[in-house]
Amino acid sequence: MTDQPLIRVDGLRKVFPGRHGRPGVTAVDDVSFTVAPGESLAIVGESGSGKTTVARMITGLERPTAGTVEVNGRPRTPGHAGAAERRRRARETQMVFQDPYGSLDPRQRVRDTLGEILALHFGLTRAQRADRVAELLDQVGLDTRIAAALPRDMSGGQRQRVAIAKALATRPAVLVLDEAVAALDVSIQAQVLNLLADIRDASGITYLFISHDLAVVRQVTDRAVVMRDGAIVEANTTADLLDHPEHPYTRLLRASVPGPGWIPARRKTA
Amino acid sequence: MTLLNVDHLEVTLRRRDGDRPILRDVTFAIAPGEAVGLVGESGSGKSMTARAIARLLPPGARTGGDIVFDGASVPGMGRTELRAYRARDIALIHQDPRAHINPVRTIGDFLTEALRTNAGRTKADAAERATALLAEVGLTEPAHRLRQYPHELSGGMLQRVMIAAALAAEPRLLLADEPTTALDVTTQAEIMAILGELRRDRGLAVLFITHDLELAAATCDRTAVMYAGEVVEDQPSAALHARPRHPYTTALLRSRPTIEATAGRLPAPPGAPLPAYEAPPGCAFAARCPHATPDCETERPRLEPLGTGTVACLRAADIQEATP
């Protein structure tokens, strides 16, 4: 096993230029961290923390203003990537989004959605593709009959499982989950969290888990990084971070989680 | 003496392809100054319950059962009575404040409009009252805020404005439909603190609708749990959290990961939550319930008193459960 981290992010910065005379926004400011192979790292923060922007820079949806992203030891140059390079990156990092109702092309059946990705990356025969589609659906706990369904015939939980299957189709080393369970009902959320744990146990895949929900983060991740206003304020193992938070903001987050005996206190005015 | 009594409420929507029951049997009560949490997942009917209480149902909806507010039956109210009820007795706040405030009018206009038309105050008087309310909900520079437009305020600030507007008419019951779901957790804590304070100061009763059982259990005096269009359990919050009686409540509590420790595997119930119109005969939760017997599939359970509250489960007395 190598000591080389799977993802290395160094001095990452993203500034969104201002428009119509308004000043620009620094969404991410000098963020650095590493993710080891097989690890599950959480990026915790509230809205405006920059956690989603970091995820988008790692998967190539957003171009960093400064700083580097290295995956598997290879830097990802921020310029325009050719088709071959983009395909190669797709086999390294994949992403699951928050909204189950926007994650799937409404006009594509599940088997075509999955089949399209397989056809792009792997030279499989039609029969092999069908087998792989069945395999992926099984991996996410869905009946193969759903291959013929359209998104509008599926529930939120089912759609999110298909989204996970889509992300796993390229056999990526890293799965970035951007609030992937936040929009699901509690009982469905639990099912999907179990599924994610099972997938990780079976394949050793690495997770980058973006979330604002501390309880979910506790359940699913080994280490956590807390972001606020674009910067990292604290980083630790998840257990230590939540049991012994050091930074005042982490303590505030921790104290804001409802539970028995919780008394919300007014701390500030808006 | 109860302020609000919801009695076997049924709501059915009329659609082109047939009738759709949304609420099958909702029963609970709120005493003056009491905070009751109404918890459920998608399809449980919790939002529709709030709308029924405010009589804001979609056109063509049929109701059964009764909603009694301070002795008066809400479905039976005439137009004048209904207007007075909505303007003075109850107030409603929603999940998305931005969708419920006119974006082209100032915050001041929004707050003072109701005061001027319903309470007949002068413009200056209403502005003064609005400023005082904004200060109460914790907004800085309240006089300046009156002149601002909704897009200049964040989600958390707008929700405070909504609360201020809701309280302007001094209602006796606040219907809060997922008011903090779209907010950051720190902002949520703030808003819950404000609501708690205002409640105690004014003796305001609150119906707090949420999908978050922990939040309801921590902030409400009593919690009612809904599934497939009916109330399946209703207990004082502490008791519900420590000793849930209905298998669904137990499943819901256990499905949530805790912040204290990592559970090996979350005991998630199989299947997905149902809306009322997909409920089978018998108990709606039977297919997902670890304690279901063949009786559960044929006989529909009704709310019966048990311990400190009521439960709708045929086997509740047999099951002795406590959350881990």
Added chain:
Amino acid sequence: MSSITVAAPRRRLFARVGRLSRFGPVTTAMIVVLVLITLVAVFAPWLAPQDPLAVDLADSLAPPSAQHWLGADNSGRDLLSRLIWGSRTALIGPLAVVAVAGAAGTLIAITGAWLGGAVDAVISRALDIIFAFPGILLALVATAVLGAGLKAAVIALCIGYIPYIARIVRSAAIRERDAPYVQACRVQGLTGVAICLRHLLPNVAPIVIAQMTVSFGYALVDLASISYLGLGVQAPTPDWGAMVAAGQQGLLRGNPTESVCAGLLIVLTVVAFTVVGDRLSDRYETGAAR
């Protein structure tokens, strides 16, 4: 031969009417109208009782009779036959405009929406410039360059209608571009062209079709106006717009049949396309596909 080919479409017609009744009575009626006009245009040679170009000055402006069911025009040509044959230019002209403007507008809009930035800005400004020119003015320019006739008018309107369609498609495309499933496609390594063709295009297609249907009506009015002004279809080719103009002679002499009938047919066809197009727009705007 004619009887066999006419019977088969009628059977299909009845079956489709049954299915379409879910659209509501008015829309169904309009769809029927459009189908009938299309059939009349297709089968004009067999339906027209006489040669529409046959001149007989003795019958000039004749009132309705057994020989001329609707009477005759200024040159003694049979009005009914000319109206029947006129349905061809009434449909082909707008069809060409809508097809070309639709295809070009969609292509330009999706390209601008996908590439964004400077490309989108240039495209938007170019569309704004074209938007500013009235269709008639474009037709005048085209006629000056290409000579009078339907071809010039159609080419002018093809260009003039691009911004109408492009604007709507562009906002729909931007909405889809920002949807998670498109972002997911980017992460999956699909090229921009593949995403645009396989994902953006099918999802904006319903809106494009609805818009094209509505535009058909506008294009018909524009083309008829251009012909009325004498710039479009030239005599002696039968065309409803030109007939409205030519019928003025008859109006002044007490026989308004030509202008009125041609005008009514234009109105009927435009209303039918607009109603159907609006209905399609409503359906797809509420996201029926989702």
